[in-house]
Amino acid sequence: MPRYRLTVAYDGTHFHGWQKQHPPGSEPLRTAQGVLEETLRSILREDKVNVVGASRTDSGVHARGQVAAFTTDRVFDPGKLPMIITSRLPEDMQVLDATIVDETFSPISQCMGKGYRYTIAWGRRHGVLRPLFERHFVTWTAYELDVASMQAAAPILVGEHDFTSFTRKNHGRESTVREVYACTVGESGPREIRIDISGNGFLYNMVRIVAGTLLEVGRGQWAPEKVGEILDARDRDAAGPTLPPEGLCLEWVRYDENF
Numbered sequence: 468m469p470r471y472r473l474t475v476a477y478d479g480t481h482f483h484g485w486q487k488q489h490p491p492g493s494e495p496l497r498t499a500q501g502v503l504e505e506t507l508r509s510i511l512r513e514d515k516v517n518v519v520g521a522s523r524t525d526s527g528v529h530a531r532g533q534v535a536a537f538t539t540d541r542v543f544d545p546g547k548l549p550m551i552i553t554s555r556l557p558e559d560m561q562v563l564d565a566t567i568v569d570e571t572f573s574p575i576s577q578c579m580g581k582g583y584r585y586t587i588a589w590g591r592r593h594g595v596l597r598p599l600f601e602r603h604f605v606t607w608t609a610y611e612l613d614v615a616s617m618q619a620a621a622p623i624l625v626g627e628h629d630f631t632s633f634t635r636k637n638h639g640r641e642s643t644v645r646e647v648y649a650c651t652v653g654e655s656g657p658r659e660i661r662i663d664i665s666g667n668g669f670l671y672n673m674v675r676i677v678a679g680t681l682l683e684v685g686r687g688q689w690a691p692e693k694v695g696e697i698l699d700a701r702d703r704d705a706a707g708p709t710l711p712p713e714g715l716c717l718e719w720v721r722y723d724e725n726f
Contacts, residue, residue, distance in 0.1 A: 468538050470572055471548065474564040475503065475520075475533040479712070480603045481559060485524045485533065499524070499560060503535065506555045511539050521574040521720040522581060525672070527712030529604065532563075532582075532719035534574045574720070580648060582665040582718045585678040585710070587612075589685075590658050605659070606678075606714030612685035614652060614660060620684045620691035621650040621662070624677060624698070631701040633677055634670035635709070643670060643701075652681065663718075672709050680707035 483496040487504070495501060500520055507516045521534040543551070548565035556562070586605045588598050589612045597607045627646040634643060647666040655661040662678050680697060683689050697705045 468540055468570070469542055469567050470536060470538045470570045471543070471545065472566050472568045472572060472574070473535045473537075473549075473552075473562050475499070475535050475560065476531050476563055477529065477533070477560040478603070479524060479527050479529040483526045484528065485520050485522065485530075499530070499533070500535075502557065502560060503552075506552060507537060507539075510551060510555060511541050513539065519574050521578050522717050524717055525712050525715075527603075528715045528717070530717040533717055534578075534720040534722075536568065536572055536574050538570065577722055578668075578720055579723060580665055580667055580721045581669065582663065582720075583669070583674045584716050584718050585662040585664075585674060586655065586659065586714045586716075587662070587678070587682065587710075588659045603713050604716070606711050608682060608686075610682075610686040612660065612682070613687060614654060614685065616687075616691050617652040617660070617662075617681045617685040620681055620694045621652050623691070623694040624650045624664070628698050629701055630670055630673060630698070632697045632703055632706045633673045633680070634703065635672050635676075636703050640670060645670065645673070650677070674715060675710045675712065676703075676706050676708075678714070679710045682710065683707040 477499050482499045485499045487498050487501045488496040500518055504516050504518045516537055518535050518537045524530055545565040545567055549562040552562040588605045588607045589610060591609045598605045624647050629644050631643045645666055645668050650664045652660055652662050662681060664674055664677060684691055
């Protein structure tokens with residue numbers, strides 16, 4: 468049976484995250500995984516379709532490069548499959564690419580790295596207003612930000628560290644050690660910045676807490692060197708706030724070239 472790998476994009480505003488959720492005594496929540504599986508069932512005419520995704524994005528978080536995979540008896544031209552699936556999907560989700568992969572391919576265990584971007588619009592001096600049309604994709608802060616200080620702080624997170632300070636309490640993971648490949652802060656427009664971070668994996672809320680911590684540096688609450696102290700503390704209370712999900716997007720997921 469062929470196994471298909473998909474690159475999926477979605478506007479997370481009206482999704483309760485990626486992973487399927489069915490609270491007891493109520494209807495299933497609308498999730499990206501659930502919508503994609505339901506669509507594939509209608510296309511494949513199969514009662515059960517199991518779609519596995521690389522990253523369990525939270526409610527309100529977006530994706531430009533989520534990777535998912537499923538197996539079926541049906542054979543499709545991979546070049547036509549994205550159009551076939553997208554034509555049946557709601558307007559807030561698209562399949563961008565499809566390939567046939569080995570039947571053993573796992574989007575989760577074979578992932579080599581992921582990249583996220585967090586976007587912040589800032590300041591209300593000089594008549595700067597809260598973003599309106601971009602409000603679901605940008606987080607806004609009224610504080611004036613020292614971008615240079617944030618740029619000095621970001622690289623401190625690079626490397627293999629215990630990121631206990633950068634995940635929620637009672638996270639449920641056996642290990643909080645992760646490797647961050649790169650972390651940068653750049654200006655994406657007038658009074659708008661983007662925080663790009665990549666690594667071999669991320670803990671629950673990790674990127675949003677990293678963004679919140681860098682925001683504290685930017686508004687002058689902490690010196691850039693404070694980020695190293697926060698890492699060493701291994702204490703969630705030592706880090707900055709968890710910023711809202713709207714500004715966060717899963718940009719890409721990478722694999723060995725054999726997959």
